[in-house]
């Protein structure tokens with residue numbers, strides 16, 4: 001990238017940077033590594049808009065790494081409920097304890113990468129934003145900006161990272177990384193890039209081509225298999241029987257309705273209440289079936305306090321669908 005374009009990128013960032021609760025303003029001292037790390041983990045699979053209120057609630061509850069390291073696992077998983085990808089929360093706890101025992105975050109991307117839940121992108125992002133290392137953090141937004149700048153239709157990851165290494169070496173790494181993130185999120189949009197307001201348009205080859213949106217070429221979509229499962233609604237005295245899922249695997253460690261293992265290949269017959277939910281590797285249709293006998297180890301959760309159970313989104317949907325269906329039933333005759 002030309003030196004002029006890097007300068008224009010940084011000037012644009014000074015004017016237009018998004019104010020986000022884990023950031024410090026352009027040109028100022030870096031933010032607390034704890035907040036940078038937490039935000040990067042939350043942002044791994046979740047949008048900025050969805051993360052902002054959850055981040056604020058989380059740091060109000062656990063303001064420091066030490067506080068989080070001392071927290072109870074179930075409390076943290078409960079606070080994570082609704083954010084999805086619960087392996088992130090389990091790794092978050094493991095990482096907090098490891099780093100607290102080390103006396104603080106290591107400062108290099110190579111050392112950060114050794115920690116639970118921290119991969120190539122996240123280690124680079126934390127090292128650049130919190131410690132100023134010229135680390136090539138490439139997320140989807142940044143990959144799109146770079147692919148367009150050099151008009152790469154089928155970019156190879158290593159090639160994009162090499163180009164990013166050169167860019168971050170040309171100035172303050174944390175500001176450059178975040179400036180490119182903002183550009184990807186607000187200007188260099190996937191379908192409708194706003195090139196007339198882009199600080200990089202002078203050197204941008206995709207802009208010069210007249211069809212910037214064609215870079216990078218879209219990848220063929222994977223088809224998601226459809227699976228079917230059953231959840232049991234076991235109720236007594238206005239309380240619902242909940243269980244905790246096994247520590248490993250999908251929704252590991254989270255509160256749940258008891259049920260089968262979702263290996264069904266066809267919808268269960270009958271007129272049960274059903275909800276649909278999309279996971280990364282498959283789509284699930286879950287039938288909610290009332291049942292009298294208990295299933296698994298669990299606890300009685302009062303129905304008017306279900307919001308405190310830390311249920312992930314799938315089960316929140318199931319509960320909401322059941323309560324909604326009930327509210328439409330005619331009251332039973334006394």
Ligand code: ADE
Pocket residue numbers: 020039040043048125139178181182
């Ligand atoms: N996405 C991932 N990390 C981010 C950050 N630090 N700021 C904005 N969006 C992001």
